[in-house]
Every structure is written in C-alpha cells, then in structure tokens.
Amino acid sequence: MVLEGKKRVWEDYQKEIANDHYFYVRSCIRQTFFPGSETTFLRIMKNDLGKDVFEDARHTTCTGIGYHTDIVPLETTMTVIARHFALMTEAGYVNIIPSCVTSFGLYTEVLETWKHFPEIEEKIREYLWKATKREFKIPENLVHTSDIIYKFRSQIKEKSKVSLINKRTGEPLKVVEHIGCHYSKMFPTSGVGGAEFPSVLTGMIESWGGSVIDYPERRHCCGFGFRQYLVMANRGYSVSNSKKKFESMRPFQPDFIVANCPGCSMFLDRWQYTIAELEGVTYDNRGMGIPVLTYEEMAGLVMGYSPWELGLQMHQVSVEQLLDKLGIKYDKEQKYRGAKGQKIGEPQKPQFLIV
Amino acid sequence: MKEWGYSILKGRQIDFENNDFSISRFVELHEPSFSWCIGCGSCTATCSAAKFTDFNPRKVNLLIQRGEIKGIEDEIAKCMLCGKCQLVCPRGINTRNVVQNIKRAISKSYAL
Numbered sequence: 001m002v003l004e005g006k007k008r009v010w011e012d013y014q015k016e017i018a019n020d021h022y023f024y025v026r027s028c029i030r031q032t033f034f035p036g037s038e039t040t041f042l043r044i045m046k047n048d049l050g051k052d053v054f055e056d057a058r059h060t061t062c063t064g065i066g067y068h069t070d071i072v073p074l075e076t077t078m079t080v081i082a083r084h085f086a087l088m089t090e091a092g093y094v095n096i097i098p099s100c101v102t103s104f105g106l107y108t109e110v111l112e113t114w115k116h117f118p119e120i121e122e123k124i125r126e127y128l129w130k131a132t133k134r135e136f137k138i139p140e141n142l143v144h145t146s147d148i149i150y151k152f153r154s155q156i157k158e159k160s161k162v163s164l165i166n167k168r169t170g171e172p173l174k175v176v177e178h179i180g181c182h183y184s185k186m187f188p189t190s191g192v193g194g195a196e197f198p199s200v201l202t203g204m205i206e207s208w209g210g211s212v213i214d215y216p217e218r219r220h221c222c223g224f225g226f227r228q229y230l231v232m233a234n235r236g237y238s239v240s241n242s243k244k245k246f247e248s249m250r251p252f253q254p255d256f257i258v259a260n261c262p263g264c265s266m267f268l269d270r271w272q273y274t275i276a277e278l279e280g281v282t283y284d285n286r287g288m289g290i291p292v293l294t295y296e297e298m299a300g301l302v303m304g305y306s307p308w309e310l311g312l313q314m315h316q317v318s319v320e321q322l323l324d325k326l327g328i329k330y331d332k333e334q335k336y337r338g339a340k341g342q343k344i345g346e347p348q349k350p351q352f353l354i355v
Numbered sequence: 356m357k358e359w360g361y362s363i364l365k366g367r368q369i370d371f372e373n374n375d376f377s378i379s380r381f382v383e384l385h386e387p388s389f390s391w392c393i394g395c396g397s398c399t400a401t402c403s404a405a406k407f408t409d410f411n412p413r414k415v416n417l418l419i420q421r422g423e424i425k426g427i428e429d430e431i432a433k434c435m436l437c438g439k440c441q442l443v444c445p446r447g448i449n450t451r452n453v454v455q456n457i458k459r460a461i462s463k464s465y466a467l
C-alpha cells in the first residue's frame with residue numbers, strides 16, 4: 001500500500017521525453033567552453049543510438065544571457081524564441097531539445113507565459129510575422145539534452161566500454177552531480193525528479209557504475225548567476241558561491257564533478273584555478289583540483305571515445321587523474337594536437353594549481 | 356600577485372558547528388532571562404553608551420547567541436552599567452546582570 005502511494009507520487013516527478021526525431025538547438029557559450037560536448041551528443045545520438053537529430057544553421061542565441069542581465073527586453077526574447085519554433089516547424093519537427101540549461105529554462109518560461117497569457121502569444125506571433133514573415137507551432141515536447149541522455153542511459157550502458165569504477169580499487173567513483181538552477185528550480189515539474197529530487201544526472205551516474213555524493217551544499221547555485229559574473233567587480237559573489245560548494249564537498253573527496261549546465265561546468269572548473277591562485281587552496285589532496293565534466297563528456301568517456309576528441313584538453317583542472325582512475329589509455333603527445341595532428345598551442349601553467 | 360579586480364568574499368552563513376558558545380552557555384546558566392531576548396532593540400534605543408559610541412547591546416546579545424564572539428570584549432567594555440536598558444526591555448530581562456555575566460565569562464572569573 002505504502003509503496004503504491006510512493007510510486008504514484010513519484011510519477012508526478014517524471015516527465016515525458018520524446019523517443020526520436022529531435023530539433024536540436026545549440027548553446028552560444030558551450031562551444032568555446034567545452035567544445036567537444038555538443039559534437040559528442042550528436043555522435044552518440046546519431047551513430048550509437050541511431051536517432052534522427054536535425055539542426056538548422058540559422059538558429060541563433062536565445063538571448064538568455066542578455067535577458068537575465070536586463071539588457072534584452074522579454075518581448076524581444078520571446079520573438080527570438082518564436083523564430084526558433086518557426087525554424088523547427090518549417091523543418092517538420094515537433095520535439096525541440098536545447099543543449100543549454102538557460103535556453104531550456106527560458107523556453108519553458110516563455111511557453112508557460114503563453115499558456116497563462118494567450119494574448120501575449122498572439123502579440124509575439126504578430127511581431128514575428130512583421131519581422132520575418134514566419135509562423136510557428138508550439139513544440140509538442142520540450143526537454144533538455146541531458147534528459148535525452150538520461151532516457152537512453154541503459155542503451156548507452158549496453159554499448160559502453162568503460163564504467164565509472166576506480167580500476168585500481170574496484171570501488172565506484174564518487175561523483176558530485178550539479179544540476180543547473182534553470183533546469184528545474186524555476187519550473188519544478190519540468191525536470192526529471194522535480195526540484196527536490198533531480199535525478200537526471202544521478203540516473204546516468206548510477207547506471208554507469210558510479211556513486212553519487214550527497215553533500216550539504218549539493219543544491220546550492222554554482223555562482224554563475226549572470227549579473228554576478230558579467231560585471232568584474234561583482235565576480236567575488238560568483239566565486240564565493242562556488243567556494244561554498246567546494247568546501248562542502250571536500251570532506252567527501254569526490255573523484256569528479258558532473259554538471260548539465262554550460263555555466264555550471266565552466267565555473268566549477270575555472271573557479272578552482274581562481275581560488276587556487278588567489279588563496280592557495282585546492283579541494284583535493286594533491287593540489288590538482290577536482291576534475292569537472294559535462295554530462296556528454298561523461299557519456300563519451302563511458303562510450304570509450306578518445307578524451308582528446310571529447311575536448312578534455314580544454315579543461316582548466318587536468319582530467320588525467322580521472323582517466324587514470326578509469327583505466328582509460330591516452331596519448332600525452334596528442335593532448336594539444338588538432339584533428340589533423342597539427343599543434344594547437346599549450347596554455348600557460350598556473351602558479352599554484354598543478355596541471 | 357596578479358590584479359583580479361575582485362576578491363573572494365567571506366561567507367556570511369552562521370557556522371553553528373564551529374562557533375564558540377562558551378559565553379552564551381555561561382550567561383544562560385547564570386542569568387536564564389538572557390534567552391528570552393527577542394532582539395527588539397529597545398535596549399539599544401535607550402542606551403546612553405549607544406548614543407555616543409557605536410555600541411549596540413542588542414547586537415552584542417545576538418552575536419553571543421550565535422557564538423560569534425570575536426571582538427566582544429572591546430564591545431561589552433563600552434557598557435556603563437547604568438541599567439536604563441533594563442527599564443525598557445519588554446521581556447523583563449535582567450540586562451545588567453547579563454552584561455556582568457558576559458564580562459565574567461570573558462575574564463573567566465567565574466566566581467563572584
């Protein structure tokens with residue numbers, strides 16, 4: 001009886017995730033922060049899972065960063081997003097999958113607004129028509145790309161070559177999962193597991209052999225927060241948030257951090273360098289920091305892709321310590337080589353953080 | 356060191372696990388009314404010392420209860436023990452005895 005009740009309640013925390021035929025929209029910032037992530041997503045979807053994923057080169061920013069910093073007015077944002085829906089409609093798709101958590105949050109916000117205020121939707125349809133002579137249908141299914149990887153986690157497991165297990169000890173790797181605030185904190189029902197029990201990353205980690213760390217500041221913001229970061233003088237607010245999380249997770253000695261938001265992955269990775277240089281502190285025992293992966297990079301490693309093809313050389317905190325634990329072989333010589341074997345240059349060495 | 360243009364802020368969360376509650380416990384033991392404080396600030400509003408310095412008896416009470424006792428000795432030294440706060444305290448706290456016990460706790464001269 002009790003279990004039935006629990007099962008029923010848990011159903012409210014699930015969401016519908018379409019099975020195939022996706023209209024994919026990229027993030028503006030991920031391709032510079034973690035350049036292999038989106039190509040890895042497409043590679044897994046198309047080559048390994050045989051799914052139909054379509055993208056349109058005419059897709060633009062969703063204006064999320066401008067909107068959240070009060071630079072772009074909401075009507076403009078809505079019209080830009082309406083244009084994305086129009087591109088999707090023109091291509092004959094009904095399932096839209098943004099790669100960015102901010103875009104996902106914003107698309108959700110726009111659709112919710114239109115649901116409650118149909119007159120605003122009408123106005124935006126008019127703006128879009130005047131500006132571009134385009135029309136659109138409301139997407140039938142809007143999910144974040146991490147939801148898709150979550151949905152197919154078992155299929156990925158079946159095809160996987162690597163488990164999230166420490167090869168030397170045989171123990172599951174201890175993983176910190178970080179969900180972007182805009183994934184399910186604004187609209188709890190839009191995330192798998194809601195805002196209280198987000199299971200999108202947990203599901204992936206546990207299916208692939210890892211164990212999840214439940215630390216006190218687990219649901220604290222990474223600190224990106226747009227306004228906190230964009231003005232240099234305010235960046236102290238941003239880095240302090242990340243520091244609070246690192247201090248809270250340190251006693252659990254995580255093997256790596258995984259995030260599903262472009263900003264979170266970026267800041268949890270890069271701020272470790274900043275904190276190390278400013279205060280001489282790292283959050284591991286060896287002075288190297290805690291490696292940070294995007295969920296696509298984690299999936300790519302599990303699928304046995306080459307770490308350098310995944311773009312892991314672009315991370316601030318070195319990932320080699322994690323690759324060694326996973327037993328993944330890599331060629332040090334190839335780290336800073338491009339696809340054609342050409343040298344792509346090496347970053348400067350930090351003073352304190354060991355790379 | 357490189358100029359960053361910003362610095363890492365210290366957290367403002369109350370660290371109940373690591374803060375020092377020795378003064379708070381001592382005062383509560385010797386003047387139990389200390390725990391009745393609702394932080395209304397009437398004491399500060401009427402306090403003569405607070406009028407002429409940055410002394411704030413309400414804040415001192417609060418910081419001691421949070422276990423944030425750094426610099427508390429210099430703060431409490433500003434009290435003149437006039438007892439005006441006691442006349443206005445809506446909770447009937449023996450504020451003067453509270454101040455006395457804070458001083459005892461700080462000086463560790465626990466015997467009167």
Ligand code: SF4
Nearest residue numbers: 402434435437438440
């Ligand atoms: S006893 Fe101390 S705290 Fe109270 S009013 Fe007088 S000077 Fe202020």
Ligand code: SF4
Nearest residue numbers: 392393395396398444
């Ligand atoms: S007047 Fe009394 S209750 Fe109000 S802050 Fe002062 S001690 Fe506390």
